Amino acid sequence: FSDGVPGAPLMVIGEAPGAEEDRAGLPFVGRAGRLLDKMLAAIGLDRATNVYIANVVPWRPPGNRTPSPQEMAACLPFLLRQIELAAPKIILCVGGPSSQTVLGVTEGVMRLRGRWRGFESRGFHARAMATLHPAYLLRQPLQKRLAWRDFRAIRAALDTGTAS
Ligand code: URA
Secondary structure: EEEEEOOOEEEEEEEOOOOOHHHHOOOOOOOOHHHHHHHHHHOOOOOOEEEEEEEOOOOOOHOOOOOOOHHHHHHHHHHHHHHHHHOEEEEEEEEEEHHHHOOOOOOOOHHOOOOOOEEEEOOOOEEEEEOHHHHHHOOOOOHHHHHHHHHHHHHOOOOOOOOO
């Protein structure tokens, strides 16, 4: 249900494991995960040192479909507790379903991305941002520049301490 370092300043939250993640028992280890690792490396972060990674739904939905709203709602209390315990300064939601579930909003990820939001769960506070899912970026490489903007904003927030 997670990889990386609990307690790290950045927590990345995806949607659900795919086939490779299911086999490995770790989030984001397939093609999208490798792109995510590269994007994190570009801002000086890596999951062995300063990133914690999870998914909204920790099991692979059959046939790789998007988890249903019911599945995500069922898993949300566990994810919220996971966030509270990991206590990141910044939460990065990748993709629409994660962003909508974690941030409790309905807009599409294109509208949500790139803007800071407050995250609160039972007295725990963090800053949160939505960005494009790396699986989408593999299909739409031109959109990487939008994600790059978001990652730079995260780097800046970590550097200036405005992440707290
Ligand atoms: N996509 C996700 O949202 N999560 C993973 O763990 C892998 C791919």
